[in-house]
Amino acid sequence: MRKRKCTGQGMHVLGQIRQDTAVAEVVGEILMLTMIASIIGFLYFNVSSIPEPSVTKNVTILGTVEENNLVLQHQKGESLNLDTAVTLNMVIHNETFLVKNYLDAKALLDGEWSIGENVIYPFPFNLSNIQSHFTASLHVADKESNSLVFIGGFDVYPETDLGVTITADNLAPAIGDQVNFTICVTNSKGAPAKNIEILCVLSRNFSYFSNISSRGFYNSDTGIWNVSYLEVGESACLTITAIVMLSSEPTQLAMVLDGSGSISSSDWNIMREGLARSIENSSVFPHDGNVELTVVQFGQRHAQRELGPVTVTKSNYLSIGAQIRSISQLGGYTPISCGIRLAADLLRNNGNFAPSKRQIINLVTDGVANCYWTTGYSGIYQGYDGWGEGEDRYHTGDSSAKASSNRRGDITSDDVDTTGATSITVDFWYRLDDTESDDLYLYYYDGSSYDYITALGGGAEDIWLHYTHTITHPQYFKPDFKIRLRSQPEFGENVWIDDVRIRTNTNELFNDSFESEYWAEHWWNPGLKSAEDASLYLNQTLQMTSSRDEFDALAVGIGGMYGGPDVDWLKSNVVWPQPGRFAPPYIAGWVRAITSWQEFEETIHEVFSGYFGISNQNLVKIITVTPSTDPRPENNEVSIVLDTGG
Numbered sequence: 257m258r259k260r261k262c263t264g265q266g267m268h269v270l271g272q273i274r275q276d277t278a279v280a281e282v283v284g285e286i287l288m289l290t291m292i293a294s295i296i297g298f299l300y301f302n303v304s305s306i307p308e309p310s311v312t313k314n315v316t317i318l319g320t321v322e323e324n325n326l327v328l329q330h331q332k333g334e335s336l337n338l339d340t341a342v343t344l345n346m347v348i349h350n351e352t353f354l355v356k357n358y359l360d361a362k363a364l365l366d367g368e369w370s371i372g373e374n375v376i377y378p379f380p381f382n383l384s385n386i387q388s389h390f391t392a393s394l395h396v397a398d399k400e401s402n403s404l405v406f407i408g409g410f411d412v413y414p415e416t417d418l419g420v421t422i423t424a425d426n427l428a429p430a431i432g433d434q435v436n437f438t439i440c441v442t443n444s445k446g447a448p449a450k451n452i453e454i455l456c457v458l459s460r461n462f463s464y465f466s467n468i469s470s471r472g473f474y475n476s477d478t479g480i481w482n483v484s485y486l487e488v489g490e491s492a493c494l495t496i497t498a499i500v501m502l503s504s505e506p507t508q509l510a511m512v513l514d515g516s517g518s519i520s521s522s523d524w525n526i527m528r529e530g531l532a533r534s535i536e537n538s539s540v541f542p543h544d545g546n547v548e549l550t551v552v553q554f555g556q557r558h559a560q561r562e563l564g565p566v567t568v569t570k571s572n573y574l575s576i577g578a579q580i581r582s583i584s585q586l587g588g589y590t591p592i593s594c595g596i597r598l599a600a601d602l603l604r605n606n607g608n609f610a611p612s613k614r615q616i617i618n619l620v621t622d623g624v625a626n627c628y629w630t631t632g633y634s635g636i637y638q639g640y641d642g643w644g645e646g647e648d649r650y651h652t653g654d655s656s657a658k659a660s661s662n663r664r665g666d667i668t669s670d671d672v673d674t675t676g677a678t679s680i681t682v683d684f685w686y687r688l689d690d691t692e693s694d695d696l697y698l699y700y701y702d703g704s705s706y707d708y709i710t711a712l713g714g715g716a717e718d719i720w721l722h723y724t725h726t727i728t729h730p731q732y733f734k735p736d737f738k739i740r741l742r743s744q745p746e747f748g749e750n751v752w753i754d755d756v757r758i759r760t761n762t763n764e765l766f767n768d769s770f771e772s773e774y775w776a777e778h779w780w781n782p783g784l785k786s787a788e789d790a791s792l793y794l795n796q797t798l799q800m801t802s803s804r805d806e807f808d809a810l811a812v813g814i815g816g817m818y819g820g821p822d823v824d825w826l827k828s829n830v831v832w833p834q835p836g837r838f839a840p841p842y843i844a845g846w847v848r849a850i851t852s853w854q855e856f857e858e859t860i861h862e863v864f865s866g867y868f869g870i871s872n873q874n875l876v877k878i879i880t881v882t883p884s885t886d887p888r889p890e891n892n893e894v895s896i897v898l899d900t901g902g
Contacts (some may be wrong), residue, residue, distance in 0.1 A: 319394075319408070323887065324415055324447055326394075328375040335368035336398060342377070343395040346412070347387075349380050381414055381447040383485050388883040389413050414883040416446040418486070419891035420454060422876045428899040429500045430570065431544060434465065435898065439876050440493040443486040446887065452483040453880035454494075459873055461898075462498035469494040480879070507614045508548045508565065508607050509867070510599040514621035515555035515586040523853040524585045527620070530857030532577035535568065538899050540864040543570045547868070550602050554595030555586025557627055558634040561598065565607035591627035591635040592619070592783070596790035598633045600797040615798045616867055619809040619830070622853075624663070624822050625783035629790060635783075640665040642781035643743070644822065645770070651685040651720050651754035653771045657779070659696075659743035659751040667743075668701075669756070669766060670778045671736040677760035681726040682739055684756040688717050690749045697742045700727070703734040713743070713751070720754075774828035784825060791830050802833035806844035810863065812853055823849045842866030873897050 316331040326344070330336070338356035355369050363373035394408045418441055425436045439456055443449050452472075457479050458464065464476045471492035472483035483492050511531065515524070535541045535549070551563035562583045568576060599617055603609055624642065627635035642665045646658030657667055674680055686696065693714030699706040715721055739758065743751045758766035768778045780788075794800070794807060809831050811821035827836035827847045839846035842863065850859050877893040886892065 319410075321412070323445075324379050324381060326377045326379065328377075330369055330371050330373050332371055335366075335370040337400045338364070338367060338369060339399040340369060341397045341399065342375070343397075344377070344392060345395070346379075346392040347390045349385060351380065353377060379412065379414065379447075383448045383450055383487070386414060386448055386450060386883060388885065413885040414447040415885045415887050416449045416488075416881065416883055417444045417886060417888050417891075418442070418449055418452070418878055418881055419444060419888070420876045420878060420894055422874065422894050422896050424874075424896055424898060426898070431500050433500045435462065435498050435500065437496045437498065437874060437896075438493060439481070439496070440491055441483060441486065441878070442491040443488050445488060447883055448485065448487050449881050449883070450485040451880060451882045452486065452878070454481040454483065455479055455875070455877045455879050456481055456494065456496060457875040457877075458496065458498055460869075461500060462874070463501045465497040465499050467494060467496045505614055505868075506546050507616060507867070508550070508603045508609065510550040510552060510603055510615075510617045512552045512554065512559075512592075512595040512599050512617060512619045513562075513583075514590065514592075514595075514619075514623060515553040515583075516590040516623055517555070517587040518590070518623045519585065519853075521585065523622075526853040527856055528581050528583055530853075530860055532580040533857060534860045534864055535580065536573055536577045537861070538573075539897065540861050540868070541568070541573075542868055543568055543573045545569045548607050549576065550599060550607065551580065551583070552595050552599045552602070553583060553586055554591050554598075556588035557591055557594075557637055558632075559591060559594035559598040560586070560633070561602060565602060567608075589627050589635075589637050590621070590623045590625055590641070590783070591629070592621065592625040593629040593786035593790035594627065594633045594635050595619070596787065596794050597629060600790075600794040604797050609798070611799045615800060615805045617794060617807045618863065619807070619826075621809065621811060621821050622813040623820075624825070625787040626665075628782035628786035635786065638665060638782045640744075642784060643667040643741075643776070643779075645775040645824070646752045646754075649687055649750075649752045650770075651687075653754075653769050655770045655775050656687075656752045656754040657770055657776065659741075659745055661745055661747045661749065664743050664745055666740055666781050667753075667776070667779050668740040668781065669738045669758070669768075670780070671738055672758050672765045673735045674733050674737040674760055674765065675735050677733050677762065679726055679728050679761040680732055680737065681724065681759050682757075683722075683724045683759075685720050685722055685754050686712060687720050687752040687754075688713060688715055689751070690717065691745055691751060692749075695743055695745050695749060696751050698723075698725075699740040699742065700732055701734075701736065701738045701740065702731045703736060706740055774824045776825065777828070784822075784829070788829050791832060795832055800832065802844070805832075806846075807832040808839075808842075808845065808863075809847045810856075810859065811847055811849045812856065813851065821849075823847050839866075 316333055318329040318331045320327045336355065340355045341352055342355065343352040355375050356364060358375045358377045359369060359373060390412055392410055392412050394410065420439065420441050422437060422439050426433060429435050441452065441454055467474045467476065469481065469492065472481055474481045474494055481494050486492060545567055548565045548567050549563065550565045552559055553562050563576065563579050566576065603615060626641045627637050629635045641663050643657045643659045644663035646656035650656040691713040693711055695713030697711055698709040700709055712723065741753060745751055755769050756766065757764060791807060798805065809826045811823045811826060813820045827838060831845045831847055833845045836845045836847060837843050839848040848859060850856065873895050875895045
């Protein structure tokens, strides 16, 4: 039972006088009572006499409001006469009643209102006087003493318990079918209700056709059903007839899947199963013929088509799921650029391409590109994944470039225009940990090839070492001069570089401490550069527009076999439109990082829900009613989900 409390400012002592004067002549202290819904509280009335010891009475009364009843409990002190009168003054109604008429039968037996006994008076609510809130006052007069026991003011919040339900006559309709939704509202207990407004929102899978109601009016434009009143125990029902419609935007979707050897066979199975289940689920993936699906896998040194382009419909989604479950893992390296290029060409040349259609490409990977594209959909393995961000050691700031047994190979600076110079000085700091002499090499580019300069591995360990070198050879005074560091550390060996500067005799042209949002903003390795070029190729081939199309990435794993995917690189250099974003929310051009393949199925559900915005959920909610206080708000909102694609 829900109680509302009456609260006061402490104990109030009222003067009670036995004399012949009329009740109206007694001046009593005004006691303010506040009765507040859903808060349990107590108000004690302490009634004591003033100096006439022979007639002194000490009485404490507790006042509460329970549901729509005023409850006065005798707490302590002397008993009161059953003919004690209580006058209730309300805006809606004034009424005087005697204690004996509202005391329970057992309490009446002794002929008095005694300790522990309750007077329970129901508020007289009806449709003509019901309000959400009003102020009332209470006057209690003792017949024996012919005096006021107390005068109190309080607020009343009537309660009414409305509840809604929704049902449908077809839980799995097909496109074009009619569905009848029946919405009912019931006033189960409390006070009568009026001015009822119920929001009935059908998902975008349904087109309104007609409605009929037992009471009130439904506006199909606003979705609001107005019911003028409901007495206690009454119900009203509305039936909305709707037609199942195509719900998704015409879309070409390509899933570009990493099948490289860094993914275990068990994780590969999790990815296949999670993707298949998501596509089979009509609540997240449309089966209405509006989505064309293509699945590409990359691994070894190439990419290959695994599925599609195929339009997903109610008749083929199960076979599509089975095909996805049967895809064999390629293993090998990570030629991301090959996968992106193949997806672009399949959507453009083999699918139902039109510039006005939406194109979405989703890259799923657990690693870093380590192959660069050459021709067709094949690439060349560059040798490991290239360097990674060094967050554990740095000369200045909080980041450096790091090579380890998991992330190694070449790191190459952007082009530096040294045309017209007479000297070039290369200056950087480096740090070694258990390396051999052949674990770090420096090269300069002379416009046609990389020239070996020196070996730096095998030096002093665990301290920052400074390297500076000035050259005057004219073959390096080119518009595309650059430096390359190559490192192949074995297990347990590490190399860091930081604070790299390149300057000529006149200007400083390159200064990088690896502190940019993407730590390697001014560097590239062949695999990464090739993937960036592939992203540009995708954009141009599909004539992508930022208001409609997107290229996103789901990056799985942290610190995996090859150090996990470089989420900063994906966000800053691969996804589109730029600037990229980390999801959620899934704003176009996002990268979503998850820690394991066990999270994949839940995440791909989120991804597809973001792409297609499908909602088979049909919602009914009470938004307005008088009175507004409800003892059970949990039954004010319900929904039903229909399978419109499965």
